[in-house]
Amino acid sequence: MISLLLISLLFLVSLGGIILSKNLIRKVMALNMLNSAVIILFIFFGSLKGTHAPILVADETDIVDPIPQALMLTAIVVGICITALALAFIYKLHDRYGTTELSDIERQVHRDDQ
Amino acid sequence: MTSDAILLFTVIPLFGSFIALIEKAIPSVKVAKPIALGSFFLGSLLLGLLGKGIYEGAIYTTVVGGWPLGIGIGQQLDGLAWVALALTYLIYLPILLFSFSEGGYDSRFYFLLLLLQGGMAGIVLAYDVFNLFVFLEITGIAAYTLIAYQQKERALFAGFKYLMLSSLGITLFLLGVFLFYRETGTLQYNTLRDWGQTGSTLGGMWIPSLPLGTSFALATILAGIGVRTAFLPYTWLPDAHGFAPHPISASLSGVVIKVSFIVVWKLIVLLQLEGAREFLLWMGSAIALIGVLRALTQTDVKVLLAWHSVSQMGYIFAGFGAGNEVAVTGSLYHMVSHAFFKALLFLSVGTVILFTGERSIKKVSGMGRIFPFLSVLFTIGALSIMGVPPFVGYVSKSLIFEGLQDHPVSYWMLFAASVGTVASFTKLSLLFRKSPMATEQTNANPHSLSLHVWPFRNGYLGMSLLAMFCIAGGILGTYGIQFFSTILLGEGIVGSFGTLAKPSGFLWMRWEEYVKTSITLALGYGVYRFIVSKRGKALQEWANRMRISFDNQLVLLLSGLLILVLFIAKH
Numbered sequence: 001m002i003s004l005l006l007i008s009l010l011f012l013v014s015l016g017g018i019i020l021s022k023n024l025i026r027k028v029m030a031l032n033m034l035n036s037a038v039i040i041l042f043i044f045f046g047s048l049k050g051t052h053a054p055i056l057v058a059d060e061t062d063i064v065d066p067i068p069q070a071l072m073l074t075a076i077v078v079g080i081c082i083t084a085l086a087l088a089f090i091y092k093l094h095d096r097y098g099t100t101e102l103s104d105i106e107r108q109v110h111r112d113d114q
Numbered sequence: 115m116t117s118d119a120i121l122l123f124t125v126i127p128l129f130g131s132f133i134a135l136i137e138k139a140i141p142s143v144k145v146a147k148p149i150a151l152g153s154f155f156l157g158s159l160l161l162g163l164l165g166k167g168i169y170e171g172a173i174y175t176t177v178v179g180g181w182p183l184g185i186g187i188g189q190q191l192d193g194l195a196w197v198a199l200a201l202t203y204l205i206y207l208p209i210l211l212f213s214f215s216e217g218g219y220d221s222r223f224y225f226l227l228l229l230l231q232g233g234m235a236g237i238v239l240a241y242d243v244f245n246l247f248v249f250l251e252i253t254g255i256a257a258y259t260l261i262a263y264q265q266k267e268r269a270l271f272a273g274f275k276y277l278m279l280s281s282l283g284i285t286l287f288l289l290g291v292f293l294f295y296r297e298t299g300t301l302q303y304n305t306l307r308d309w310g311q312t313g314s315t316l317g318g319m320w321i322p323s324l325p326l327g328t329s330f331a332l333a334t335i336l337a338g339i340g341v342r343t344a345f346l347p348y349t350w351l352p353d354a355h356g357f358a359p360h361p362i363s364a365s366l367s368g369v370v371i372k373v374s375f376i377v378v379w380k381l382i383v384l385l386q387l388e389g390a391r392e393f394l395l396w397m398g399s400a401i402a403l404i405g406v407l408r409a410l411t412q413t414d415v416k417v418l419l420a421w422h423s424v425s426q427m428g429y430i431f432a433g434f435g436a437g438n439e440v441a442v443t444g445s446l447y448h449m450v451s452h453a454f455f456k457a458l459l460f461l462s463v464g465t466v467i468l469f470t471g472e473r474s475i476k477k478v479s480g481m482g483r484i485f486p487f488l489s490v491l492f493t494i495g496a497l498s499i500m501g502v503p504p505f506v507g508y509v510s511k512s513l514i515f516e517g518l519q520d521h522p523v524s525y526w527m528l529f530a531a532s533v534g535t536v537a538s539f540t541k542l543s544l545l546f547r548k549s550p551m552a553t554e555q556t557n558a559n560p561h562s563l564s565l566h567v568w569p570f571r572n573g574y575l576g577m578s579l580l581a582m583f584c585i586a587g588g589i590l591g592t593y594g595i596q597f598f599s600t601i602l603l604g605e606g607i608v609g610s611f612g613t614l615a616k617p618s619g620f621l622w623m624r625w626e627e628y629v630k631t632s633i634t635l636a637l638g639y640g641v642y643r644f645i646v647s648k649r650g651k652a653l654q655e656w657a658n659r660m661r662i663s664f665d666n667q668l669v670l671l672l673s674g675l676l677i678l679v680l681f682i683a684k685h
Contacts, residue, residue: 019668034282038285042292045296067300074247078248082255085277096267109268
């Protein structure tokens with residue numbers, strides 16, 4: 001039960017971070033944490049059933065379900081790519097706007113509109 | 115053996131994309147453009163070969179590497195997926211031709227374009243949620259990067275916003291996948307169907323089952339994909355579609371948003387989620403109206419077009435949400451017709467921006483004199499989106515309206531949206547006619563501008579293709595209706611509602627349709643006169659002051675999710 005509580009806490013904190021933080025880099029990091037929360041949740045519940053590693057040997061029966069692990073491995077890789085791409089965007093945005101604060105960028109964008 | 119061939123739809127573009135990258139490493143090997151074209155021909159040839167079987171109701175399923183279904187990577191091509199794939203290819207060719215003409219795109223662009231194409235094929239063919247997730251991300255990464263390809267300020271910011279929102283959506287989607295997997299132990303669509311039908315509650319493991327658990331799981335999956343399709347009036351869409359390179363705008367508005375809606379469509383049909391349908395009916399009617407109202411206040415021509423994408427997607431959602439045969443056929447038809455005319459509009463307006471370097475409707479006008487052919491192409495697109503016969507938009511919109519007879523509120527909301535669309539495109543046509551609104555005339559020399567036309571012939575060829583689709587889709591509307599309804603429902607519906615069309619030959623109209631079209635046009639012109647009047651301009655300025663900040667969009671996503679949970683739980 002305590003693990004579920006901790007995972008939920010991580011999920012909610014990251015969700016709050018995405019919405020409330022003012023800095024783009026913090027937002028991306030919060031997104032990364034949110035992704036981790038879901039991954040930990042998935043792996044944790046996937047590991048409850050079975051005891052052995054899912055390597056197919058003749059007399060191995062009580063194996064852990066491999067699908068959550070495969071899926072989450074993919075999710076981790078994708079998560080890294082997304083984080084890297086987002087940070088590259090922020091770098092370029094900083095080049096153009098001279099700031100990584102969301103409100104500053106939005107203000108400049110609106111000024112350009114007029 | 116034929117079934118295995120469907121793997122090629124993802125393999126050809128993905129493989130091609132890496133070949134295109136060779137040009138990046140060795141610049142003297144000019145392979146990017148030929149490979150981009152070659153993938154189109156191979157893919158569409160294959161699509162054509164499978165077309166007959168699909169029309170007769172065949173469904174091709176295959177698993178990579180001969181594993182049993184459920185362990186290996188499953189792919190399935192059904193009628194809906196075939197239409198979606200055909201659409202991606204039909205839009206891909208004009209976009210490619212336009213990119214050739216516009217120039218300035220190197221091998222990385224074609225690499226990403228092919229990646230986008232392969233990703234979209236993967237999304238519509240996926241037979242389990244795992245692969246769906248992977249291909250959603252491939253498509254996403256290609257799309258974010260393409261939006262910001264030219265690294266202009268607004269495009270970078272738009273791409274970033276799109277990335278953040280849709281990544282948040284995908285994380286929610288993964289959460290839904292977890293809840294689903296915990297319950298069923300597999301990730302395939304067919305188990306998803308059984309789960310939805312028996313409606314078993316969450317539980318079994320030691321988590322106490324939550325009161326809204328099942329609804330929450332389904333809603334997170336749908337809302338996660340829904341960010342890509344813009345169920346809610348997100349502002350990432352107008353920004354991303356408006357500031358992307360012109361061919362990419364056409365692709366994003368034309369096919370990318372529809373491909374993710376095809377998935378939502380499949381899931382809702384599989385799970386028989388009446389609640390989600392109702393949500394789409396209401397939300398669709400609402401965003402059709404909201405989108406058009408926002409479009410009316412825009413001065414940036416491409417952002418204006420992008421808001422119309424929001425609005426037209428509303429028609430598609432509402433048609434699907436209404437759920438009867440006519441409306442659903444209309445929804446699919448409108449997906450196709452919107453792709454044709456919106457791609458045409460983005461490319462033709464993009465051409466004006468290319469030649470004049472101006473994006474504001476206040477600064478460009480009277481281009482019809484300089485580019486007569488371009489203005490004809492634009493007019494075909496504009497008349498299509500207004501729903502004027504005999505163009506393609508007329509057929510699909512009539513079907514949706516016909517199907518919405520039982521839902522008067524949505525019917526009139528969409529009617530109001532149609533009036534707004536007419537007004538908005540009357541305003542946009544100022545690009546090509548003399549403008550009372552322009553504050554300063556373009557000082558470009560007409561002669562030097564028209565000199566660019568011949569080098570731009572590939573772009574014109576692409577746009578002419580799209581214009582031909584718009585006309586053919588309208589004139590041959592009866593055949594189109596027959597085709598789409600056969601693919602969706604297994605039988606043609608033209609005979610069953612002979613009021614709109616006769617079962618064979620060209621499209622015939624009732625006189626009421628003429629009256630309705632004329633009323634829409636007249637009202638639309640009225641609204642246009644109001645907009646360009648002094649009071650209308652003041653109102654626009656007031657409306658433009660209301661903005662949805664990025665943070666609020668994240669909140670919008672979460673509140674949309676909660677509303678969807680309630681709708682699904684209600685049924």
